[in-house]
Amino acid sequence: MDNPIKIFIIGAGDAAHKLLKVLKKTGSLNSNYQIAGFIDDDQNKIGKEIEGIKIMGPISNLPKLIKEYQVLELFIAIPSAQSQLIRKVVEIAQKENVKSKIIPRTVDIIRGLVRFEQVREIKPQDLLGRPVVKHDLTIASEKVKDKVILITGAAGSIGSELAKQMAILKPQKLICFDWWENGVFSLKQKLKQYDFSEIKYVIGNIQDKIKVDQVIADYGPDVIFHAAAYKHVPLMEENIGEAVKNNVVGTENLAEAAIRHRVKDFVLISSDKAINPSSVMGATKRITEKLMYIYADKNSTKFTGVRFGNVLSSNGSVVPLFEEQIRGGGPITITDPEMVRYFMTIEEAVQLIIQSWTLGENGEIFVLDMGEPIKIKDLAKDLIMAYGYVPEKDIKIEITGFRPGEKLFEEIVLSKEKVIKTKHPKIFVVQKEEEFDHQDFLNQLKELKASVFQPKLNKEEILSHFKKLVPDFNHKN
Numbered sequence: 001m002d003n004p005i006k007i008f009i010i011g012a013g014d015a016a017h018k019l020l021k022v023l024k025k026t027g028s029l030n031s032n033y034q035i036a037g038f039i040d041d042d043q044n045k046i047g048k049e050i051e052g053i054k055i056m057g058p059i060s061n062l063p064k065l066i067k068e069y070q071v072l073e074l075f076i077a078i079p080s081a082q083s084q085l086i087r088k089v090v091e092i093a094q095k096e097n098v099k100s101k102i103i104p105r106t107v108d109i110i111r112g113l114v115r116f117e118q119v120r121e122i123k124p125q126d127l128l129g130r131p132v133v134k135h136d137l138t139i140a141s142e143k144v145k146d147k148v149i150l151i152t153g154a155a156g157s158i159g160s161e162l163a164k165q166m167a168i169l170k171p172q173k174l175i176c177f178d179w180w181e182n183g184v185f186s187l188k189q190k191l192k193q194y195d196f197s198e199i200k201y202v203i204g205n206i207q208d209k210i211k212v213d214q215v216i217a218d219y220g221p222d223v224i225f226h227a228a229a230y231k232h233v234p235l236m237e238e239n240i241g242e243a244v245k246n247n248v249v250g251t252e253n254l255a256e257a258a259i260r261h262r263v264k265d266f267v268l269i270s271s272d273k274a275i276n277p278s279s280v281m282g283a284t285k286r287i288t289e290k291l292m293y294i295y296a297d298k299n300s301t302k303f304t305g306v307r308f309g310n311v312l313s314s315n316g317s318v319v320p321l322f323e324e325q326i327r328g329g330g331p332i333t334i335t336d337p338e339m340v341r342y343f344m345t346i347e348e349a350v351q352l353i354i355q356s357w358t359l360g361e362n363g364e365i366f367v368l369d370m371g372e373p374i375k376i377k378d379l380a381k382d383l384i385m386a387y388g389y390v391p392e393k394d395i396k397i398e399i400t401g402f403r404p405g406e407k408l409f410e411e412i413v414l415s416k417e418k419v420i421k422t423k424h425p426k427i428f429v430v431q432k433e434e435e436f437d438h439q440d441f442l443n444q445l446k447e448l449k450a451s452v453f454q455p456k457l458n459k460e461e462i463l464s465h466f467k468k469l470v471p472d473f474n475h476k477n
Contacts, residue, residue: 004034006071008062010089011078012040012048012055015103019077020051036069059085062092076102087382139358141169150175150221152206152254153228155183158269161350162225163187167194174198175219178228179205206250213257223265224258225353226251229285233273236281240462241452247284249449252291259299267357268292268305270365275307278476283466287445289365290469294438296363304360306353307430308344308368318376322383330395332380337399339376344368352427359422359429367419369426444468 009016016038023033038055039062040046046057056065065071074093076086086102093100149166153159154176160183163176176199178184184201191199200219204211206228216224229247230236236243251268258266270289273282289305296303325332349368356366381391389395419428448465451458466473 005073006034006036007073008039008071010039010076012038012045016077017050036071066096072098074100140354144169144171147171147222148173150224152177152226154178155180155187159227160187161346165350167191167196170196175200177202206254207245209253212253216257216261225267227269233279233281240280240459241457243280243284244452248287251288255295259301263301266301266303270305270307276472278474283470283473286470302362305365306356308349326387331398333398333400334376335400337377355424356427365430367428
């Protein structure tokens, strides 16, 4: 190339320095690109140099600097950047008619597991996610060593990321258990890159009591991360029996087998929808939390739980749905302009699950700091702009009204629960709610199970059992 493209690298930290080295090593410098400078907000860095290339700034001066140095592309090299900063750089790039690219905002890049050649176009999620934080997994790494880890729902969004992070930590053996054959196949391909061969892939359903017992007996896991669940709120309203069979009976099968075979640790992945549940899905998750308290009371297996909210780009989440609607020309459909949700990245959610496991005492439920809630309408606008369109002009936003089981806002803890700080700044432990009659709960649960294993379901009867098991249940349909 006769005239290499002038670029600014946004950021002047380790990632930016490594990117410079990669560009030199691959021969991209001078032939394809010419680095006009690094841009950073840190006043202590501005005016200094990285390998002879000046650090300029702050980012607010970008429009002026782009014109002065005739820069045509911006490379964002701040893996831990907040979405507001990325949004600011992208908006400047759009106004100045220059391209912008980014180093993947993934914990892998921070750990050195992603190649810096993988600089890519900006994705909508980059404008929405929170900073990617490298959590200290030293304790988890030590704890995982020589352990057999079983993950249920291993092919799902949370389960597959959990499997990936466990493969990186390298336990003695990792068991990936799921009913979804295609998902398990994809997971197997994905985990090959992490150079960990001690992984077994097991097809099976947690509703199958005999299979669950067989898997735990055969592999003898030390730890079970229970991520398998039906989670889609409106769909579970229409399939109430299956929600109970999978989320409640499946959890019961797994927990009882864990107790029988003296599994050391059982980690239940719960949901913010379990708090003051308004949906079938939320009620089933709250029932499993209360079951966890019962199991923790009298057995050698240590039971802990983790609650968190929505995960960006998980299967069936709102972001992929909105993206599909944008690609189709709109409209984006939202149920209420005031609806808010908490969001976090899949990677961060899973790291905090692992951290909670290392912190947990028997019978504790942990809640994760989900950051500030985001208005769904604002999220829709950000996504539209990320695709280069103008909200309401190019892509309309349509209000459709509430779907069955939905709330205007989600809660992380009950009003009668108290949260206590842990040594991790983003993890809190829930002080156990007031005691409930365990035997009465188990009797009511037996009636619920009897009602869902009938040839003809009576939805009102099942809902009445929910109310007895979870007095805070306030069904919205």
